[in-house]
Amino acid sequence: MYQTETSCPFPIYADPTKALYDALGMQRTLNMGDRPEYQRRGTLLGVVQSIGQGFKALTKGTVWKAGGLQQVGGEFLFEPTDLATPMNTPQEEQNKQLGSNGFAGGLGVDGEEKHITWCHRMKNTRDHAEIPELREVLGLDGEGVAGRNKKRWIKALGQRKGTGLSVRSSRSLEKADSSRRTSNEKIMA
16 A cells, blocks of 8 residues: 555565564664655644544454554665665565565565664654755765755754764765865865
8 A cells, every 4th residue: 555655665574573673773662753855735734634534444344453553664775785786776686576466575676685774763743854855865866855954954954863884974075075186176276
């Protein structure tokens, strides 16, 4: 249901046993925390949408498969240990990992070893990493599109929740540092 609601093109993994959540050090809480910049709709609208999703789940018979309400997650970036390994698009990876029955066959692609290069563990139910940080971690240009609330956007621009650097973002930082040195050398000459 989540993948349909969000139109997420990436594989989504679930762990009903919560063993992976425990292994990754994820917390359990109902604390909402401060409203983040990425939450651009009001809380009341979110509650109404959740009730609507609950009714859909009721009609499909999946209402009791929602998982623990207190379980919060986080964002983890898994990258290949061997950078010479070809990277797959999300759809290619999903096709390889999903069998004909639709269940995930594992986190690696054809046995490819991966490691976590960046992560953020949520401290409350609204503590996802913000868009500017995710764009930076992924090595994307720009900071994203600001919402209507400029105060929350400015806070999102200056706040970093995760730790580590992806291969792409560290290369972007190296390029930026190199171009800064080149500019400084030209100024000094």
